[in-house]
Amino acid sequence: MGIYDDPFGSILIGSWLASILAGLVLNQAYRYFAMYPTDPITRKAIVVCSMLLCGAALIADYANVYLPTVTFWGNTERVQKQYWPVPMYVTMNTCVGVIVNSYLIHRFYTLSKNIVICVVLSAFVILGFAGSILVAITIQMFSAFSARDKAEISALIWLISTATADISIAVALIWKLRTLKTGFKGTQSLINRLIIQTVQTGSTTSVVSIVTLVSYIIKNDSNVPTACCYLIGPLYLLTLFYNLNLRQHNLSLSGxxxxxxxxxxxxxxxxxxxxxxxxxxxxxxxxxxxxxxxxxxxxxxxxxxxxxxxxxxxxxx
Known part of the structure; x- marks a missing residue:
């Protein structure tokens, strides 16, 4: 039975981890709506939309495990194909990433007013989204595992652009925050906390994106990259809530x-x-x-x- 560790075991573990992250997302969502009932309706719409997309991706994760391990178990021909859950979770998780990264780019623009850097960052986000859509379409057209090579170029575009966007957005925010010199110890201390928080939130999604990319390059016929993809959407959503909910924490620190x-x-x-x-x-x-x-x-x-x-x-x- 050890031969199933990679094809089925990896995606099963990935669905467990995604479920844990989804629980953390629900906890942070409760805190957000409880602490900030007067937030702008647009911000609340972003949160709700992201949660719905992440929920749809989680359903697709479960279905992607259930089909080969239950519905098609024992049918060698059927378990060697990819079905609707794969393009669904790829698209949904990427949409969550686009929403969260767009929010962070907006924060950077509000602070820096640097339209050139924002355009470059947005280009990486859009390129990653386009790559994910191509991957979903290719998988829908060629469902056999043996045809996964047909999506190799679009998958590389998707993963490389996503990892680059995550790292670049974090670096841009850190760079701008470091250039803020207020001359006051209390204000500078808060800015330093902002830098630390940016590193923490930006590194999480960046690391997962890089791990997904590396595992795909090393062995693109493995399901390990698939398991990593399960985590991207919830991690993006936790990044969004981390930025939103820490406002109250920093208010108390600032007095x-x-x-x-x-x-x-x-x-x-x-x-x-x-x-x-x-x-x-x-x-x-x-x-x-x-x-x-x-x-x-x-x-x-x-x-x-x-x-x-x-x-x-x-x-x-």
Whole structure:
């Protein structure tokens, strides 16, 4: 029976791991809707859509295990073919990745306003999506395992583009965050936490994408890459929730859960879709002077919000 470890055992284990990740996704979804009931409807729509796609992919994962191990068990000819669950989970998981990566690219653009880098990152995401669609179409047309080579080029385009997009988006966010120099210890500490969180979330999907790519290159007739593909959708969704739900955590670390705005409703600071760094005002110690003198002591820098000296208030992350 050991001959079935690769074809059936790998996808069975992959479905178990995907189920565990799906449980974590449901937990994070509950936290999100409980903590942020006033979030914009567009953001909630992104979350709901991603969860529905991920749920459809999980059903396809189960079906892809059930068909060869139960329905067609003992039928040598039937178990050597690929059926509708394969193109379904490939397409659904990739769609989740496109939604989450688009959200992260939007965050990068809001922070940097660098349209060139955003276009490049979007090109990798679109190329990966196109590759996955070609893989799904090829599998639908040529269902036999012996014909998997026909999808080799499109599979390589899909996996390489996806891995490149994940790594590039994480690197772009880290690079931009490192260039933010506020001059205030508290604000800089929060930015450093943002960098660490970006590394943690970006590395997870990147590692799985790279493992999938390497395993496919080493042995493309194995089901190990298939098992890895099961995990991509839930991991992307956990990345999305990780970015959304940690806002409350960072608010408590920054010491305030409140953001301010002027009379026109414009926030008094810099905002990156969840990151809001308030500006500070500079006041001279001498109340008779309206403009601070050059070379004035740094201790005269006063936070307009908190009244503390030498600090900056960071909220709404």
């Amino acid at each position: 305030s859960g409140r953001s301010t705005s002027d009379g026109n409703g414009i926030n008094d600071g810099m905002r990156m879709d969840g990151i809001h760094i308030h500006r500070v005002t500079v006041e001279a110690a001498d109340p008779t002077r309206s403009v601070p003198q050059a070379g004035y002591n740094n201790s005269s820098i006063k936070d307009a919000e908190t009244g503390s000296y030498g600090g900056a208030k960071v909220t709404d992350f």
